[in-house]
Amino acid sequence: MKIITDERCAGYSREGHPERPARITTAVERLKTQTELQLAWVAPGGVNDAQILRAHSPEFLARLQIPHDFDADTPFFENIGGFARASVGAALQALKAARGGENTFSLMRPPGHHATRDRAMGFCYLNNIAISVLEALATGSKRVAVFDFDVHHGNGTEAILLNRPGVEFFSIHQFPCYPGTGAANAGRNCFNYPVAPGVPRETYRATLARAFDDLKHFRPDLVAVSAGFDAYARDPLADGTLLAEDFHWLGRELRALEIPFFSALEGGYSHDLPDLIFAYLKGVEGK
Ligand SMILES: [Zn+2]
Numbered sequence: 001m002k003i004i005t006d007e008r009c010a011g012y013s014r015e016g017h018p019e020r021p022a023r024i025t026t027a028v029e030r031l032k033t034q035t036e037l038q039l040a041w042v043a044p045g046g047v048n049d050a051q052i053l054r055a056h057s058p059e060f061l062a063r064l065q066i067p068h069d070f071d072a073d074t075p076f077f078e079n080i081g082g083f084a085r086a087s088v089g090a091a092l093q094a095l096k097a098a099r100g101g102e103n104t105f106s107l108m109r110p111p112g113h114h115a116t117r118d119r120a121m122g123f124c125y126l127n128n129i130a131i132s133v134l135e136a137l138a139t140g141s142k143r144v145a146v147f148d149f150d151v152h153h154g155n156g157t158e159a160i161l162l163n164r165p166g167v168e169f170f171s172i173h174q175f176p177c178y179p180g181t182g183a184a185n186a187g188r189n190c191f192n193y194p195v196a197p198g199v200p201r202e203t204y205r206a207t208l209a210r211a212f213d214d215l216k217h218f219r220p221d222l223v224a225v226s227a228g229f230d231a232y233a234r235d236p237l238a239d240g241t242l243l244a245e246d247f248h249w250l251g252r253e254l255r256a257l258e259i260p261f262f263s264a265l266e267g268g269y270s271h272d273l274p275d276l277i278f279a280y281l282k283g284v285e286g287k
Contacts, residue, residue: 001285002097003031004090005107006043012077018237018269019123024109030274031107037278037285044089044108045096047131052088054134055127055160060118070120084110084125091128091264095136098222098262103255103284105227106264107277113154113226113266114179122152122179128264129226130160136222137166145170145220149208149250150228150266151238153182153192157226163187168218170211174231174238195231197239204231204241205249212253223261225254229268229276237269244272244279251283 005028010021031039052061064081077083090106097104112129114122133144146161148154148171158181161167168189175183175194182192193211195204215223229247231240254261263284268276 001037001103001105001281002040002042002094003105003107004042004044004093004097006086008083008086009108012080012083014075014077017075019109019111021109023268023273024107027107027274027277030278031281034278036287037281042093042097044086045093047085047089047092051092051135052085052126052131054138055117055130056115057118064120064125073122074120074124080110080125087112088126088128088131091132091262092135094262094264095132095224098260101260104262105277105281105284106262108265111228111266112264113148113150113157113228114152115156116159121156123267124156127156127160129154129224130157132262132264133161133167133224136224137164141222142166143218143220144222144224145215145218146224146226147211147215147254148172148226148228148266149231150226151231151235151240152178152228152267154226155179155181158182158186158190162190164189168215168220170215172208172211174240177238195240199241201233201241201243201246205246208250216257220259223254223257223259225261225263226266227263227280228266229270229273229280232268232270232272232276234272235268235270237267244276247276248279248283251280252286255284255286
């Protein structure tokens with residue numbers, strides 16, 4: 001299994017912000033000290049403007065250079081455009097590895113699934129998954145599915161991929177919750193599975209299983225996974241009820257599809273994040 005990461009993802013922070021460098025550094029430490037999985041550590045690849053501009057506007061790319069906060073959740077940081085590009089480059093590297101038949105996980109920040117074509121929001125600046133999906137479609141993939149199990153609706157991914165031929169988006173998330181979208185399906189290709197706050201764990205998992213069934217029905221040739229771990233029962237940002245073994249199950253279900261897939265980290269804010277990622281990766285590896 002290839003883990004795509006580098007130190008740039010820990011290069012920016014604001015005190016007290018839940019989306020913090022320790023999310024990644026503690027996960028890296030956890031994965032480097034375990035002995036159950038054989039991991040290869042790979043640096044992010046590059047990304048050019050043309051790849052980004054399939055998903056974002058030129059005006060928005062320019063806005064990333066302007067030193068003003070984007071909103072209360074989403075601060076401006078010196079060189080945030082560079083950090084966001086590194087995260088996109090990691091997702092693209094993961095795409096490449098998946099197409100080469102390897103299991104792979106992009107362990108980077110910032111996350112991306114709330115970033116829309118022309119707006120940074122919800123701790124997200126560039127939409128890593130949407131850019132990767134559009135790259136896949138531009139380079140030979142015919143049917144790409146996005147599976148987004150972050151507890152928050154992937155509004156940015158939905159907005160960017162809405163009604164695009166060759167792609168279907170499946171998001172399982174708490175509703176009502178930030179960012180307030182995702183109560184119903186959108187367009188011809190975006191399927192939303194809202195879960196009420198605090199539902200029994202079995203209900204949450206049954207909803208994930210239903211989304212998986214619908215994804216299989218689409219018969220994708222590639223699956224891009226927005227892997228957020230904030231539906232965890234002890235996550236401070238939402239009221240999900242999943243446990244580590246549920247993320248393990250998610251990894252196994254994805255493996256069982258027998259379709260190339262890659263995952264990019266989205267949310268996950270509890271101190272147990274490293275264990276949740278490890279459980280997921282074990283599932284992906286069939287262990
Ligand atoms: Zn989230």
